[in-house]
Amino acid sequence: MQVAAIQLDIEPEAVETNLDRAHEAIIDAATAGADLAVLPEQFCVGFFAFDAYPTHAVGLDDGLFDRLAELAADNGIALVAGSVVESLADSAAAGYDVPATEGYANTSVFFDRDGTRRSIYRKHHLFGYESAESELLVPGDSLSVVEFEGLTIGTTTCYDLRFPSLYRRLLDRGVDCLVVPSAWPYPRIEHWETLGRARAIENLSYVIAVNGSGSFSAADATLCGRSTVYDPWGTARAAAGDEPTTLTATVEPAVVDRVRSSFPALADRR
Template sequence: MKLALAQLQIEPGAVEANLSRAAEAVAAAAADGADLVVLPEQFVVGFFAFDDYPTHAAGLNEPIFDRLAELAVENSVGLVAGTTVEDLAASAEAGYDVPADSGYANTAVFFDRDGDQRGVYRKHHLFGYESAESELLVPGERLDIVDFEGLKVGITTCYDLRFPELYRRLVDRGVELIVVPSAWPYPRVEHWKTLGRARAIENLCYVATTNGSGTFPEADSTLCGRSTVYDPWGTTMASVGDEPTRLAVEVDPQRVQEIRERFPALGDRRD
């Protein structure tokens, strides 16, 4: 399966421009033969544009998600739609399983080639350090695993990388590829690279960390980019700098199984 990461230029609050860049990136990745495309965290409004969150929040049945589903269908790809701000009350009213009947969540949706919502992941660990995320949003609870093209795919988001127990739960459910939409800023570049690699090494699975690109003056923050795919040994398969770009690699579920059989460290775990 060909996996593509779209490291998008994200402009704070510029929803239509951000969506246009996402659409162009998905189309370009599909033209290059991608089967699954992953977008960054809060690629629609920008992670640090907290004042804009309520304005652009939407339920999972509302038009923004229809547009993203159409993007998957038009390009015949699986699409992990980075994350967007979900209006939990609207989703609850539409019959979705939500962690709270009101408030907002940092939500990634996995669309298959037919545009169907195959998985929903709401960021579990909300960043509280000089950030309004933990004040504005409700943490998620679900851990959907999506079987796509013979590969079991899980989703986590950005700050989740610092909490390895979450990844153990995914491995216990058979995950072979974990995609990590993110909005990781400077100066914590070494953390970004080390944590992504560590999650791959300790869980013997592919980890794909998909960051954005851009500066947020209101938060005095710049995203560090460096989207990367690690193989189940933790070896870097592909990585980029901090400018808007794409990368693509072939991932193989058989390689995950071969490495786990060759080095069966997961079987030596003690709770």
């Protein structure tokens, strides 16, 4: 399976501009033969544009999700729609199961090649260190697991990387490929690289860590990019710098099987 990690240049609050960039990158990825595209965390409004979250929050039946579903279907490519600010009240009114009936969530959606919505993931661990995320948003309470192209794919988001117990829960659900839409800033580059590699090594799974690019002057923050695809040994099979780009890599179920058979550490869990 060919994966496209779209390291998008995200402009704060420039939703239409960011969507247009995502649209173009997804079409290019599909044209190049990618089976799955992954967008960064808060790719529409920008993670650090906290004041704009209420203005740009959408329910799961909003036209934004229809647009993303059509984009996947029109191009025959599966899509992890990074994350957006979800209005839980609007989603609840539309009949969706939500962790709260008011407030907002940091929400990613997995669309299949035909535009079918396969899973919804709301970020579990909300960042509290010099960030308004934990004040503004409601944490998720369910897992996202999807069977696709012979792999069992689990979705997590950014700060989740620091909490390995979440990944063990996904492992127990059979996950062998992890996608991590993120908005990871400077200066914590070493954390970003080490944690992504660690989650791959300890779970003997692929990790597709997709970060954004761009600066947020209001928050004095700049995303560090460096999207990376790790194989189950923790080896980087493709890695980006800090500029906007689309990173492509091959992920194969047979590789997971081979690594887990040759180094059966997971069987020694107690």
